[in-house]
Amino acid sequence: MAKFIFTCSNGYEKHLSDELVSKDFRLLDILPGFVLTVRDDKFVSGVKDLCFPHFCMIFPQLIEGGSVNSLGKEIAERFFNINRDREFDGPWHFLSGFDPEVKGLGKRESAVAEQALVNLKRIAGKVARLAETDLPAQAERQNGLFLYFSDFGKVWLSTEFVWFGQRRVSDDPAAPSRSYLKVEEAYRVFGAEPESGDTVCDLGAAPGGWSYSAAKRGAKVTAVDNGELKGGARDNANIRRLSADAFTFEPDRKYDWLFCDMVEHPNMVTKLLEKWIEKGWCRNFIVNLKFGRTDPVELITKLSSPQSLLKKRCLYFDIKHLYHDREEITLLGRLE
Numbered sequence: 001m002a003k004f005i006f007t008c009s010n011g012y013e014k015h016l017s018d019e020l021v022s023k024d025f026r027l028l029d030i031l032p033g034f035v036l037t038v039r040d041d042k043f044v045s046g047v048k049d050l051c052f053p054h055f056c057m058i059f060p061q062l063i064e065g066g067s068v069n070s071l072g073k074e075i076a077e078r079f080f081n082i083n084r085d086r087e088f089d090g091p092w093h094f095l096s097g098f099d100p101e102v103k104g105l106g107k108r109e110s111a112v113a114e115q116a117l118v119n120l121k122r123i124a125g126k127v128a129r130l131a132e133t134d135l136p137a138q139a140e141r142q143n144g145l146f147l148y149f150s151d152f153g154k155v156w157l158s159t160e161f162v163w164f165g166q167r168r169v170s171d172d173p174a175a176p177s178r179s180y181l182k183v184e185e186a187y188r189v190f191g192a193e194p195e196s197g198d199t200v201c202d203l204g205a206a207p208g209g210w211s212y213s214a215a216k217r218g219a220k221v222t223a224v225d226n227g228e229l230k231g232g233a234r235d236n237a238n239i240r241r242l243s244a245d246a247f248t249f250e251p252d253r254k255y256d257w258l259f260c261d262m263v264e265h266p267n268m269v270t271k272l273l274e275k276w277i278e279k280g281w282c283r284n285f286i287v288n289l290k291f292g293r294t295d296p297v298e299l300i301t302k303l304s305s306p307q308s309l310l311k312k313r314c315l316y317f318d319i320k321h322l323y324h325d326r327e328e329i330t331l332l333g334r335l336e
């Protein structure tokens with residue numbers, strides 16, 4: 001039996017737990033933004049396809065202690081001992097997280113992480129200098145150090161972890177909605193974004209955050225919505241608004257990108273996406289599904305099953321609960 005900790009957005013532990021149970025994980029403990037599990041295989045096959053986790057700590061160990069100094073010392077020593085035979089010839093990632101509902105824990109996390117690095121410098125100066133505290137360039141399995149603080153004196157440590165690609169992105173004062181953040185984050189998970197000269201069709205575009213995000217990169221956007229565009233999307237030379245129903249709209253060309261962010265039933269939006277794929281109307285897509293009362297895990301299971309058209313037709317297909325997503329999930333796909 002191998003232990004795994006998964007972290008997620010605060011408030012989405014139930015969906016994360018359901019998703020993990022659907023993949024044969026057994027639940028041991030659930031805290032805000034944190035699920036401790038076991039599974040009987042040591043190798044985490046297919047783990048990167050999960051939707052709700054942000055991080056997965058592989059074989060975590062619990063460290064308990066009173067002071068910042070004692071925790072920092074213990075963390076450095078355990079990290080050093082686990083890696084005793086490893087050659088460090090390049091940067092490694094040192095990241096951490098904490099229970100968002102324990103007041104003041106963020107400060108504790110920074111102080112202990114700093115102290116751990118001070119101690120590591122004493123025992124292995126060269127290794128400590130290679131520590132990288134920014135998020136990795138790509139979502140993938142890492143050999144480094146991940147700490148999760150579940151309380152002031154309770155820290156989980158793992159030297160193998162998976163990052164699923166979610167990150168907080170910065171706002172743009174000209175963006176007309178907070179939805180702008182979701183599409184900006186989606187590009188980073190996707191590893192691609194609309195480029196200058198690309199064509200984008202944005203279904204359910206108003207007030208225009210997604211359209212604005214593509215337009216500011218020089219893409220030519222068709223924004224389909226009966227609602228008005230606002231802020232930086234209004235009177236934008238790269239955006240043409242069509243007042244039409246997204247479900248009956250038929251494009252007169254193939255678009256490089258399909259965007260869709262409508263408050264409609266997820267089955268209807270999925271059918272619409274499948275129509276766009278079957279008709280060959282887009283090369284890439286970013287589609288947000290508001291799951292509302294629908295069970296998101298059933299939805300994810302159906303969409304990612306081998307019988308799903310999306311799974312069959314996409315060269316790349318991913319479903320993620322982004323940092324900026326709420327009661328919604330984001331589908332990302334490349335068809336060509």
Ligand SMILES: C[S@@+](CC[C@H](N)C(=O)[O-])C[C@H]1O[C@@H](n2cnc3c(N)ncnc32)[C@H](O)[C@@H]1O
Pocket residue numbers: 176177179180203204205206207208209210211224225226227244245246247261262263264
């Ligand atoms: C959540 S908002 C989109 C926000 C947008 N992505 C942004 O960044 O500002 C949903 C939009 O979908 C539009 N919408 C819903 N159903 C639609 C339909 N059948 N056809 C076109 N637009 C629709 C609504 O008018 C609304 O403006």
